[in-house]
Amino acid sequence: RKEVEQDPGPFNVPEGATVAFNCTYSNSASQSFFWYRQDCRKEPKLLMSVYSSGNEDGRFTAQLNRASQYISLLIRDSKLSDSATYLCVVGGTYKYIFGTGTRLKVLA
Amino acid sequence: DTEVTQTPKHLVMGMTNKKSLKCEQHMGHRAMYWYKQKAKKPPELMFVYSYEKLSINESVPSRFSPECPNSSLLNLHLHALQPEDSALYLCASSQGPPGHSYEQYFGPGTRLTVT
Numbered sequence: 004r005k006e007v008e009q010d011p012g013p014f015n016v017p018e019g020a021t022v023a024f025n026c027t028y029s030n031s032a033s034q035s036f037f038w039y040r041q042d043c044r045k046e047p048k049l050l051m052s053v054y055s056s057g058n059e060d061g062r063f064t065a066q067l068n069r070a071s072q073y074i075s076l077l078i079r080d081s082k083l084s085d086s087a088t089y090l091c092v093v094g095g096t097y098k099y100i101f102g103t104g105t106r107l108k109v110l111a
Numbered sequence: 112d113t114e115v116t117q118t119p120k121h122l123v124m125g126m127t128n129k130k131s132l133k134c135e136q137h138m139g140h141r142a143m144y145w146y147k148q149k150a151k152k153p154p155e156l157m158f159v160y161s162y163e164k165l166s167i168n169e170s171v172p173s174r175f176s177p178e179c180p181n182s183s184l185l186n187l188h189l190h191a192l193q194p195e196d197s198a199l200y201l202c203a204s205s206q207g208p209p210g211h212s213y214e215q216y217f218g219p220g221t222r223l224t225v226t
Contacts, residue, residue, distance in 0.1 A: 104153050
């Protein structure tokens, strides 16, 4: 089993739709959780850290469920510019573990 | 400012060449990382430096040699690479080691082609 798993997609959604991604992790001792966005041929950019209490930044909401060992990202009112790969990253004691990424394409 | 800079942006090198990739951050971060990323794959960790000491080497071939001259700089020395080493090489930094929930920031990468 991979340490961090994501559905690779692609998720094709119309503009204005709400889309949710999940990510599961295997190490219950994992200490930090993040969502990154990566555009084609660019570097990953931090979208948001994920906290136990959940957190929201504009149209983006992230949740952490430690009991079930998953994190989620909800995007509301999708824009064309949201089209990208979304990487789930889990911080362990010594390194960060990346999921395979979920591709999102928002269609006009 | 959360900027990590990398030079060069693009590099083409032959299998007998020696070249170096450079990474710099001025955020006072004490952990720095090298990743390799192939198309449609996530970044793959190569090395971690924590407080200027190499803390992780993910069984990377010796043709890749990292160096951390000071807390702001990270180099990756390349020698006798193979065509399959062609990839995007990403540098990242975080305030401290991963175990303390620090966010990691990436540079724009160096796109390396080995001919």
